[in-house]
Amino acid sequence: MKTRALLFFCLSFIFLACDDEIDVFSDDPNLPVVYGVLNSKDSVHYVRITRTFRGEGNNLEYAKIPDSSYTQITNVKLEALSGSSVRATYTGNMVELAPKKEGDFFTEPNFAYEFQIPELDKYSEYRLSFDHAGNEVMAQATIPSKPSFVNVATFSVVNNDITTGNQPFYGNLIFDYNTASKGKLYLLSFVFRYTEFYQDGSSEEKELVMDLSEFPSQNISGGDKIRYRLNGLSFLSRLAALIKPDPNVKSRLVGNGTVILTSVAEELFIYQQATSGTGGVSQSNLNYTNVYIDNGETGLGIFEGASTIEATRDFSNFSVKAIIFSEQTAGLKFCTDRQSILSDNPSAACD
Structure with missing residues (x-):
């Protein structure tokens, strides 16, 4: 047996x-x-x-x-x-x-x-x-040994203002990193943070984890330079697929993001x-x-x-507007508290 x-x-x-x-x-x-x-x-x-x-x-x-x-x-x-x-x-x-x-x-x-x-x-x-x-x-x-990121910038999903009637010019979330000694497999993921506000007046902070890539290195001595690109349209489509409309949710406040790399x-x-x-x-x-x-x-x-290792960054203003108003995510009730956005887009405010 x-x-x-x-x-x-x-x-x-x-x-x-x-x-x-x-x-x-x-x-x-x-x-x-x-x-x-x-x-x-x-x-x-x-x-x-x-x-x-x-x-x-x-x-x-x-x-x-x-x-x-x-x-x-x-x-x-x-x-x-x-x-x-x-x-x-x-x-x-x-x-x-x-x-x-x-x-x-x-x-x-x-x-x-x-x-x-x-x-x-x-x-x-x-x-x-x-x-x-x-x-x-x-x-x-x-x-x-710990791998290292190279120049993680503000997260840019789009490179233009879609609220002015322009077609979106999608950017890329670009993650460059260096491999390290004794590391065989590199796992890259991205965490998107937001806060849900509910009809009953309560709220809850949320995290959405996106698994991006698995890279098996042929050189465990380290020193390789690796680049991963996540297209802005793909990012918005993932949000739309992973976050479902909920009648109990009044609005969702866009937070920041964190890229995570594990060796x-x-x-x-x-x-x-x-x-x-x-x-x-x-x-x-x-x-x-x-x-x-x-x-x-x-x-x-x-x-x-x-x-x-981790790197946390804010989304650019153009990206926050895209998360709120894009064709892919407009039905998810995203909002912002950034005055630099609300001055021209008051409808982006959280209820």
């Missing part, structure tokens, strides 16, 4: 918000399962440690019982490495996180091991170790390729892992590093 474990994986590295479920299989009903991504942008890091399980009857029903996945482990620690030397040691504290989304597996309790490391990128290698079922389990993460280390890239079945990786590699047991066996899951 094959045993079953659940891993949560998301390339956005938002550990508490992973939606994708990956089934991994093993003949051993008590293998350690590790999931952890150390990101240099964070000062608090979480590593989830569970185990495979096997039960009689319906495995999905069995999986809803917390004891089926959590197991007693001891001596959970992280060691910062410089070559073969240990430079610092951090002890993991078990904490309960917010419940996961409803699904086949239990949603709470949701335990993980917490490590507080304010300057993660001070060292580039970290070794996780813990005792499980009489054996020591280890995994090692590489922290890529992923090589083991995590390989793991993602293997578990997703993409990139020419065979199905036999579905259980790819860098989790090792001192008895010569392997565990399951992945423990690796990433580095994220």
Whole structure:
């Protein structure tokens, strides 16, 4: 009988918000399962440690019982490495996180091991170790150097004033960046912020995340110069597709935007390729892992590093007008509080 474990994986590295479920299989009903991504942008890091399980009857029903996945482990620690030397040691504290989304597996309790490391990128290698079922389990993460943006300017969706009757002259959101050492995959996304005002007088700040590109670098030494263009028409069309008209919304105040770039280390890239079945990786590699047991066996899951940088900018006045009045987004009730726009366009004010 094959045993079953659940891993949560998301390339956005938002550990508490992973939606994708990956089934991994093993003949051993008590293998350690590790999931952890150390990101240099964070000062608090979480590593989830569970185990495979096997039960009689319906495995999905069995999986809803917390004891089926959590197991007693001891001596959970992280060691910062410089070559073969240990430079610092951090002890993991078990904490309960917010419940996961409803699904086949239990949603709470949701335990993980917490490590507080304010300057993660001070060292580039970290070794996780813990005792499980009489054996020591280890995994090692590489922290890529931080990539860098080049001249992120004010976000310009259009380059002319569409409120004067002119046809829009669409611009490009241009993101230039330099790759960094030990980074294999580069994930680019854009966050659009706005505030919704409701008919009952309440309001809520919102964020809309657009995944833009995934670039696997052939040069993990870094130094490559990469450019990504998001056309203004495409940007407005995405807003129209992702934000739906709502009769409870009176207006939506246009906010700013943030471009986010994450550099992923090589083991995590390989793991993602293997578990997703993409990139020419065979199905036999579905259980790819860098989790090792001192008895010569392997565990399951992945423990690796990433580095994220962000740049926040305002939209140009022409762009704010386009978001409010363009053919694509005019029905979404966008508005502004910028006096430089309202002086000539009073209808752009929020109700």
